[in-house]
Amino acid sequence: MNKHVSIVFKKEIKDLFRDKRTWIASVLIPVLVLPLMFYLMGMGQNKLEKSLQEDINISIISQQQSDIADYLKGAEGVEVIEAEDPFAALQAGEIKVIVEIEEDFQQKLAKETPAGIKLIYDEISNESTYSVSNVEGVIYQYSEAVRNQRLEKLGIRPEVLQPTVVSREAYVVEGKESQGGPTLMIVTFLLPFLLMMYPVVGGMPAAIDLGAGEKERMSLEPLLSTGASRLSILTGKYLTILLTSVIGVLTSITGFFVASRISPNALPMDIRISPLSLVILIGVSLSIAMIVSGVMLAISVFAKSYKEAGTYLSPLMIFLMAPAYLTMFMEIRTVSTNLFFIPLLNSILLMKEALVDIINPLHIVITFGVSILLVIAALFFAKYMFNKESAIFRS
């Protein structure tokens, strides 16, 4: 029995890794996707940041002379452009924001009632959208100056109108380092997402080839007629798929670290993962790989051809992606223990907890308990399909 398992396993590995597709799906894609994504994102971001650091081109629409218009012309951070048709210029991207000054702005200012300024931007352009708040900041400086003049006239110190000073600081447990707010969110989304997805991405080509592929090639029947038992053949095939699945995960994590090298701002690698958390992450990912390998093999054995297997297996990706998106905005501190009974969702949640160093033994036990049941179910599903005459000889 064991001998046959290893014979099948060795043959399948040799066969698979002589195929370019295996290298592409299990190694190349997982390694390259993230670095490429972050490289391109980084390029776009740099360009945006750079243009936001330059003076922002604006046009002013105003019926009469006003202090604010004069102020803007001399202000830092904005550059006033004379445009025939400001709206055309906005759409052409020549200016980022139009500042429309109310007709009786000057009179209202004199009467000390609020005077209106409208900022018009192009919602389609990212640069324009981001620029609005910068322009608003420049105008705020002007308001500040006017406010201070008025207070001075009334003989009031400006501080009198500022009863509090507020500052923010993230709480970090003593002995640990801050993990950096929004970037932490990216990591706690992306890493569990990858660890869910790549068992499928890495294992799918093998799963298709080892089940439906044997049928399409007409090699399944002769194989089943050899002295090896169906269970050993199945086990050898299962282990092969599991291996490619795990390779997919390992290579995608390699890609993750390469990406964080390329784009350290977007993907900071300096989040600290404790050894225990690491064990949890590896365990969860392995259990996912064990589950999907069994399910994919069962479905592939049922399918008649490569094409059919591909059609049935692709939705599996969405199935695994869904929990990652569902939990994206979930409050990880107060998440209900009941959720840990939901397969796949619990795996994502447990990984998120591990990444922020929340170690909850109950959650760990429930999640792995559920996963072990699923692994067993997946194995039985594959065994069932492999012994089912109507699946093997489906025509």
Added chain:
Amino acid sequence: MINVKGLKKSFKDVEALKDVSFNVNQGEILGLLGENGAGKTTTLRILATMLKADDGEVVLGGINVANNPEAVRKKIGILFGGESGIYDRLTARENIEYYGQLNDMDSASIKDRVDHLSRIFEMDEYIDRRAGKFSKGMKQKVALARSIVHNPEIMLFDEPTSGLDVTAARVVHKFINSCKEEGKTVVFSSHTMSEVEKLCDRVAIIHKGKIIEIGTITELTDKYQKSVEELFVELVGE
């Protein structure tokens, strides 16, 4: 060597086999002759332990198929359909070795056996090349060699020449004859008369899941005073 008694097999509402019984002696070639859908493949799949019969009994080389399928499988070699079913990314040698290992041969005897088979099938030139670029005839030879790597006593062929060109079909015919010379017991199915007449010691005519006539060619022609071809058409009816 082969005893088949009262086989029945249904797929959902299709009664594929209603009553199939026959015996094959050691060293004999039995031809299973029948139209498409008569139940040839189903019968051979049950013999090869791929399918379980709903009723009836199959004993191969003294072993009951239902009780010990793995032991039965080590005694048989199969070639089903015209497709060779070999692995394109393995060499011819690796393809054959794989089946030797799965049939529990040790590596020394696998090597001897592959060298021997390579010689008699005239595959020396390409035995260590990957099968992907082989012609259909070359692939067929690899598949034949693979099916007898473990030197089985019993060979089962299901329409082994369907879809093959004349040359490749000739290779298969020669192979079936050589099996007989080596004293193997052979069952092979076909829907072409001439093939059966040329190769078989005895013919079993199967129709709608039943064996309706069985005997040597001479027995049958004597009994009905007709050529087997005419007899077949008459028995099967239009």
